Amino acid sequence: MSVSLDQELGNRLSIIGTAGLRRVQEAWGSPQAPLRCTPQGEYLNFSSNDYLGLANHPRVRSALSRGAARWGCGAGAAHLLGGHTTEHAELEEELAGFVGRQRALLFGSGYLANVGVIGALVERGDAIFQDRLNHASLIDGALGSRAVFKRYRHADVAQLAELLAADSARHRLVVTDGVFSMDGDVAPLEQIVTVCRQRDAWLMVDDAHGFGVLGDTGAGSVAGAGLSVNEVPVLMATLGKALGTAGAFVAGSDALIDYLIQRARTFVYSTAAPAAVAAATREALRVVQEEPQRRERLHELVRRFRAGAAQAGLPLLPSSTPIQPLLLGGVERLLAWRDALREAGILAGAIRPPTVPRGTARLRITLTAAHTAGQVDRLLETLAAIASRETTAGAQVPA
């Protein structure tokens, strides 16, 4: 007898729930900020990627309204069919200039950019090499591309070199996150560049979490490592994290961008983002350039958090970025910590498999330039109290 769709899905959901892996959407009643409101009350928020505090910045907000007054709401078509405006074009030019490349191309989101770029650059008969901890959108891009897909151990450049040496595909594309989204560490970009050069492989860096945050000017992890378009020909970054708006872009040579316009399906077959959003992003980019103190303050808070967490013996990972996960191991322990934090009015992301490997569940704490030192201290005190209660209770630390 056949099972109805809802019965089958009910069974699958209960398996997910029993494992403690059920995800729920929560609806917030206030803009992205260190203090967030829900119907249950106010929370101190350490779960946002709004690293520079621009998502609700007055200048960015008013650029969005002015943009809407000038351009209306929807773009009404894909970029190639009338959705592209001078506002989009100017944003692309400014982004390209900011990251020191000839041209840039906008995509509706980082997910779409990654799937579109990888699908355009490689095909059957080619090979693609990725860090095991790369973002899901890069993995999906590779799986959909029909190229042979190989993954190397996290940040293991020696293994990448071996895989490249043993491979004879026509074209080889190496892809890495610039900053790993669930670990916060920066990829060993210089070493990856060296191996790619030795083995004639192309390199793509996804700088979703480095853009706006790393490098002297905020141009990201690639600029921070002193690497140019010759070494990293394909640079992708998102606009919904440090820039505080939405969308993503790819930057590189004239040839790269021209080719993506022909062949990146997620660019060709998707409606352009509203021009008003492009206007807001242009303003956010100006704030990034005019207010370097936001970045400095952010890095200061990162140092403060790490010093305090180390002193309290919290399970820090080796990250110098605003992503500061606490590695808790098992899902039960993670949920206990998350709930205890919540009871104290603090929010951090509970990251479980399959987003991260089994046994590496973690509390993903993210800091932003909008937090105060006092708020970071409150977080540290609360975490230290949770840790010491756990020790007193003699709780096991799951592997």
Ligand SMILES: *Cc1c(COP(=O)(O)O)cnc(C)c1O
């Ligand atoms: C968030 C993220 C993306 C996806 O970007 P969206 O604009 O949110 O779709 C891609 N890559 C990495 C590393 C990310 O963290």
